[in-house]
Each structure stands twice: as C-alpha cells, then as structure tokens.
Amino acid sequence: MSNQEILDKLRDTIVNQDINGCAAATKEALGAGISAFDAINGGLSVGMKIVGDKFEAAELYLPQIMMSAKAMNAAMEVLTPELEKDQTDEGVGTAITFVQEGDIHDIGHRLVSTMLGANGFKIVDLGVDVPDNTILDEVKKLEGSKILLVGSALMTTSMLGQKDTVEALVEEKLRDSVKIMFGGAPVSDGWIAEIGADATAENAADAARVALQLMK
Known part of the structure; x- marks a missing residue:
C-alpha cells in the first residue's frame, strides 16, 4: 500500500467515525515511515475538513461529529508521543x-x-x-x-x-x-x-x- 493510500485510509476512518480503525490506521502510517505531522496534515485533518463541510451542509449531525472527534482523539493518543519527540525545548x-x-x-x-x-x-x-x-x-x-x-x-x-x-x-x-x-x-x-x-x-x-x- 502506498503512502497516499494509507493517508486516504486515515481520512476515511475519520469520515466514517471508525474509532478503532483510526487508531490502527495511525499505527500503520507510522509503521510505513509516515511522519506524525504528515499523518495529521495529509490524512486526519483532511477527514475532519470533510466532516465539517458535511456538517455545514446538514449531511451529518452532532452525534456523528462527536464520533469523528473521538476517532481523531484515538489517533492523537498514538501520535502525541511522536510529536513530542520532534519538539525542541524552546519550540516556536x-x-x-x-x-x-x-x-x-x-x-x-x-x-x-x-x-x-x-x-x-x-x-x-x-x-x-x-x-x-x-x-x-x-x-x-x-x-x-x-x-x-x-x-x-x-x-x-x-x-x-x-x-x-x-x-x-x-x-x-x-x-x-x-x-x-x-x-x-x-x-x-x-x-x-x-x-x-x-x-x-x-x-x-x-x-x-x-x-x-x-x-x-
């Protein structure tokens, strides 16, 4: 599976409110050498943008939004330790x-x-x-x-x-x-x-x- 396919899979787990699948896809992304930042920028945030657009268009409702947010949180539990490794003490x-x-x-x-x-x-x-x-x-x-x-x-x-x-x-x-x-x-x-x-x-x-x- 290519990196883009893995990122697309991450995106889809957010859109489909797949909490367990999102955590698993996040681990898969890291295992494939995709950085935590790219997993967020190229996969998770793309999914959340789609969810937000669907909410504004009344195609999704608050309970579904909350499930997508939980999927995002599950991914972040995996990614946060990786992000912290990359931060300098001073940061920006x-x-x-x-x-x-x-x-x-x-x-x-x-x-x-x-x-x-x-x-x-x-x-x-x-x-x-x-x-x-x-x-x-x-x-x-x-x-x-x-x-x-x-x-x-x-x-x-x-x-x-x-x-x-x-x-x-x-x-x-x-x-x-x-x-x-x-x-x-x-x-x-x-x-x-x-x-x-x-x-x-x-x-x-x-x-x-x-x-x-x-x-x-």
Whole structure:
C-alpha cells in the first residue's frame, strides 16, 4: 500500500467515525515511515475538513461529529508521543487556545490545537466557553515569552466577544505581548482588521502556516 493510500485510509476512518480503525490506521502510517505531522496534515485533518463541510451542509449531525472527534482523539493518543519527540525545548512559542465565551463548538478548536502542536507550539488549551479573565490570567503567567492567542467562535454572537478580548488585553497593557489569531465560520479578514487582531485562517492546516508566520 502506498503512502497516499494509507493517508486516504486515515481520512476515511475519520469520515466514517471508525474509532478503532483510526487508531490502527495511525499505527500503520507510522509503521510505513509516515511522519506524525504528515499523518495529521495529509490524512486526519483532511477527514475532519470533510466532516465539517458535511456538517455545514446538514449531511451529518452532532452525534456523528462527536464520533469523528473521538476517532481523531484515538489517533492523537498514538501520535502525541511522536510529536513530542520532534519538539525542541524552546519550540516556536506557546499557543493559548480557547473557544470564546458563550460558545461550546470545539471540533475546529481541537483540530487547530492539534495542528499547532504538530508544528512545534506548546499548547495551553483553555477549553470552551472561556471568559476574558481566564485568558488574561494565562497571558500574565506567560508574559515575557512568545505567546500566540488562538480563539475560535462558530456563532456570530460569540464572535463579537473576540472584540472584547482584544479590548481587555489593551486595557491590561498586554496587547503588545501577544499575537492574536481568531477563527470560526463568521470570522473574516475585515473583522480581524476592525477589532485589531493579527490574523485568521481558512482551516486548521492554514492556521498552522499563519501561526508560524506570526511568530517570526
């Protein structure tokens, strides 16, 4: 079986919500010499993109999305030790990832966190429905190091909270100590410019590329 066929198999286990099959295919990928990063970028994230598109088109529903997420988690249990081997002590920086207050949609958030970790970021995952005070406290703890804030919002209502987050950082005189990347279906380049954040991205793989650019 070629490497591309193995990656396609990984993709399909995500799309088909095959938890055990996903873990087995991940081990198969590593055994074939495919790197952890390529397994994520070329297989798992492709599957999650398909799942996300099907969800938006109402071809899949939340229970199926959750099963695909569990399959992704099973794969990450296999891949995380490999990713950690590749990371340097310094890394490229710390990514504080979170879903905006009032929002609990975390599939994209988890995938972006995974992709950033695969690209050398140390991940501090604050979870979902995160208030600004929690974000500020975490930034203060890490002040002086390279910090990237990565927030997501799937709903227009929670997206508005991204502006509040930027304003809170400005008020606490922390804005200059962080780079800020926001994502989610309603987020646009125009919105990023309006609220004074730094960047957005089309998808998880693009998020990793943009994040690395921001930290240069």
